[in-house]
Amino acid sequence: MPAEFDLAVIGLGAMGSAAASFAAARGARVLGIEAHFPAHALSSSHGDSRLIRLGYFEDQSYVPLLRRAYENWRSLEARLRADILTVTGVLQIGRPDSKIVSGTKASCDLHGLTHEILDKAEMARRYPAFALEDDEIGLLDPQGGYIRPEAAIMGYLKLAAEDGAELHFGERVTAIEPDEDGVDILTTTGRYRARKVIVATGAWIAELVPELAAHAVPIRQVVAWYQPEDGFAAQPGRMPCFLRDEGENGSYFGFPAIGIDGVKIGRHAHFREPIDPTAANPPVNEADTALLDGFARKRLPKVASTRMRATTCRYTMLPSEDFLIDYSPTHRNVVVSSACSGHGFKFTSVIGEILSDLALDGGSALPTSLFTFERHFGSKG
Numbered sequence: 001m002p003a004e005f006d007l008a009v010i011g012l013g014a015m016g017s018a019a020a021s022f023a024a025a026r027g028a029r030v031l032g033i034e035a036h037f038p039a040h041a042l043s044s045s046h047g048d049s050r051l052i053r054l055g056y057f058e059d060q061s062y063v064p065l066l067r068r069a070y071e072n073w074r075s076l077e078a079r080l081r082a083d084i085l086t087v088t089g090v091l092q093i094g095r096p097d098s099k100i101v102s103g104t105k106a107s108c109d110l111h112g113l114t115h116e117i118l119d120k121a122e123m124a125r126r127y128p129a130f131a132l133e134d135d136e137i138g139l140l141d142p143q144g145g146y147i148r149p150e151a152a153i154m155g156y157l158k159l160a161a162e163d164g165a166e167l168h169f170g171e172r173v174t175a176i177e178p179d180e181d182g183v184d185i186l187t188t189t190g191r192y193r194a195r196k197v198i199v200a201t202g203a204w205i206a207e208l209v210p211e212l213a214a215h216a217v218p219i220r221q222v223v224a225w226y227q228p229e230d231g232f233a234a235q236p237g238r239m240p241c242f243l244r245d246e247g248e249n250g251s252y253f254g255f256p257a258i259g260i261d262g263v264k265i266g267r268h269a270h271f272r273e274p275i276d277p278t279a280a281n282p283p284v285n286e287a288d289t290a291l292l293d294g295f296a297r298k299r300l301p302k303v304a305s306t307r308m309r310a311t312t313c314r315y316t317m318l319p320s321e322d323f324l325i326d327y328s329p330t331h332r333n334v335v336v337s338s339a340c341s342g343h344g345f346k347f348t349s350v351i352g353e354i355l356s357d358l359a360l361d362g363g364s365a366l367p368t369s370l371f372t373f374e375r376h377f378g379s380k381g
């Protein structure tokens with residue numbers, strides 16, 4: 001059967017919507033298939049805000065990709081004439097030798113990134129929202145800020161459709177059958193054929209990429225929003241986004257009062273509870289709110305006083321907590337995008353470009369060596 005499409009993108013969340021847009025902009029005949037609807041509550045891409053920062057403690061090799069991600073976010077905004085990325089600065093708080101602070105400092109030094117080191121007194125003067133221990137500091141990444149995930153996804157889908165992509169919602173892909181010339185795609189309502197497929201199905205990745213079944217672990221994540229005592233103290237102009245290294249108690253992230261519900265807080269990976277991606281997320285419970293309320297009281301006493309709401313989300317973790325973006329080890333016509341271990345959204349704008357390059361060009365000039373099957377699992381198969 002001849003291919004009706006150059007490319008089918010399965011899963012139109014963050015990575016899939018961006019990939020569909022990049023490929024359609026290049027003139028490819030693109031089919032996008034989404035089981036639910038954009039940025040739905042069981043996906044990993046809802047909840048008003050995602051951090052972006054240029055200094056990257058996780059690994060120095062992410063920085064060139066971040067530079068490209070920033071450029072691509074600005075291009076998206078220009079095409080949409082909408083605000084997607086807001087620069088507020090990101091404070092990385094902790095002891096100077098903590099993983100987040102020392103790793104971000106090393107990243108800034110290596111890549112010549114502007115940053116400021118603020119001691120406790122300077123932090124109290126400039127950013128009174130944050131309570132520090134005597135031996136803690138703040139490292140300000142002035143390029144950092146937040147992205148609006150729902151607007152980004154809707155924006156990429158709008159552009160993909162304008163550029164001719166055919167987008168299906170409420171249709172689940174049940175199987176992919178690759179062969180030498182292309183891929184058959186079976187769904188709950190139809191069957192299609194494309195020359196290439198991108199699988200960007202987030203927490204459900206292992207259903208279509210069985211090689212990841214033992215490695216990609218969906219876990220439950222919880223975030224909560226708080227109102228300040230003083231209604232203006234948490235406005236973005238007065239309070240930057242932050243990451244806070246709490247040593248063996250993990251790390252927390254947060255945002256100023258972007259929307260009506262106030263300051264948003266979460267702990268990276270929360271309790272690391274694996275979940276069944278086919279079931280609804282277990283609801284927010286007392287242990288969840290006790291953890292986040294305790295952090296709010298201790299570390300943000302003036303700006304996170306009253307909890308307004310809390311919700312669940314999903315991370316999908318790989319053992320290294322890096323991303324996996326590569327051809328399937330068994331079928332080169334299938335490109336795989338992992339859900340990116342809880343820190344991928346900021347890269348959506350560059351991962352979309354990489355996925356489109358891999359599918360349409362057979363490779364990408366952007367640096368992806370950190371993300372291969374071989375690097376993750378030591379072999380191609």
Ligand SMILES: Cc1cc2nc3c(=O)[nH]c(=O)nc-3n(C[C@H](O)[C@H](O)[C@H](O)COP(=O)(O)OP(=O)(O)OC[C@H]3O[C@@H](n4cnc5c(N)ncnc54)[C@H](O)[C@@H]3O)c2cc1C
Pocket residue numbers: 010011012013014015016033034035036037038039040042043044045047049050051052171172173174200201202203204207221222223253266313314315337338339340341342343344345346347
């Ligand atoms: C609470 C929380 C906070 C986060 N904070 C940050 C942050 O501050 N900064 C940052 O950079 N990253 C952050 N992340 C991580 C980031 O949001 C994720 O890495 C990213 O959203 C993953 O996008 P995705 O496209 O892989 O998955 P998703 O956006 O979940 O998309 C997958 C899509 O595939 C669809 N799908 C699944 N199976 C099928 C199928 N068989 N057929 C058709 N469609 C299918 C799903 O319905 C879904 O819409 C956070 C994540 C969470 C949960």
